[in-house]
Amino acid sequence: MAKKATKKSEAWVYFDHIVADAAPRGLHSNPWILNEKGQAVFSPDFDTLQRLLGVPLYLAAGTQSGVPALALDVWLSYEFRRAGFQTDQVWPRPSHPRILPAPVAALISNLNTPFRRELERVIADTASIKGVTSASSIILGKNYTKQVDVVISDWATGPELLVSTKRMDSSYGKNAANRVEESYGDAKNLRLRHPLASLGFVFGLRSDIFEKAPNKAPWLFDLLEKLGQEDDAYHATCLVLMEYDGTSYQVPEPDGDNSTAELPGTGSDDETAELPAELPENEIAKGLANLPKVSILHDKTPNELAPARFLATMVMRILSTTPVTMHAEARARMAAIKPSIKA
Incomplete structure (x- = not known):
């Protein structure tokens, strides 16, 4: 009997289609533009973000499913590829x-065709291969391991980017302070072991906080700003303020703060890793056409x-913490929008 698809395994199918639509054949648009002052600025693809944020609403995926926060992770990783x-x-x-x-991907691409196809099949059909592939990034900080949501890393360099995301769609009075307090500890734990990595925090917040907890909003914004100013x-730090078109859409959340702390350890997610769901193409098309x-x-x-x-x-x-010989494409994309200087 086939295993029933989870909300997360279904969400990955929609997320992958949305990102593929935004970057046909893997070709990404350049996010850098010149503003009215002639300065290079990053122009995020908010249309893609809004589509991704509609997926957990369409699937009625609750906070504990991990899908609402995952929408932010997918978008951020897409932006860094841009x-x-x-x-x-x-x-x-x-x-x-x-x-x-x-390096594993490079090894696969350099194998002879029969071996490459067989290895690609094994990887594609396996939820995770211990020590090789995984569903999430587990990073060792100074004192304990931490799941980090968006990562740029390589065996040769170690982590270069570590971004944590949090999502809150309700229970502002109960849980807002807890989310920020947790982040302070996580930031220090990671930064002490990886001082050269770019460390960031993204907080997704539903806009009805202005109606349901108006006094909480400015306090929370102030805390988030200060979280990005500490040495x-x-x-x-970043705030993504989300407004749903219609009050009927809800991200189901548990009552109270049911977050649990994990004991420091290996951080293996082998038991929870899963393959994307197998959904009919017409069902996928219907879902993408009807995203809230x-x-x-x-x-x-x-x-x-x-x-x-x-x-x-x-x-x-x-880019500032790596030699100019590294990340050539990222440097070229920035240079491409700068006006040429005529002698």
Whole structure:
């Protein structure tokens, strides 16, 4: 009997289609543009973000499924690929397996055809291969391991980008402070072991906080800004303010704060890894055509927490802490939009 698909395994199917539509044949648009002052700025693809955010609403996937926050992870990894970082360097990848070290991918591509096809089949048909592929990134900090949501890493360099994401669609009064407090500890744990990595934090928040907890919103925004200003915390923080088109759409959440702390250990996710669901093409097309509309409220987002600023800061820090011979495509994409200087 076939195993019933989970919300997450179904969500991956829709996420992968949305990202593939945004980058046909794996070709990504250049996110860098010149503003009215002639300055290079990062221009995020918010249309793709809004489609991704509609998936958990369409599937009625609750917070504990991991799908609502995963929509942010998928978008961020897509944006870093737009910036010029390679597919196998940025995790989660846009296809299964989500974590595949670049040297392993290079090995596979250099194998003789029969061996390559067989290995590709094994990887594609296996949820995770211990020590090789994985569904999530487990990073060792100073004192304990931590699941990090969006990562750029390589065996030769170690982690170069570590971004954690949180999502909150309700229970603002109960859980908002807990989310920020957890992040302070996580940031210090990671930064002490990986001081050169670009460390970031992205918080997805539903816009009805302004109606349900109006006094909480400015307090939370202030905490998020300060989280990106501490010397031993994140290099930048980001707020994604989401407005649903219609009050009927809800991301189911448990009552109270049911988050659990994991004991430090190996951080293996072999037992929870799963393959993308097998859905009929007509069902996928129907879902993509009927995604609930989600809007991003830019005018209510503080400048210090703007997604464009966050992404630019992360990319610039990666490039500034590595030799110019590394990340050639990312550097070329930035250089491509700068006006030529005539002698």
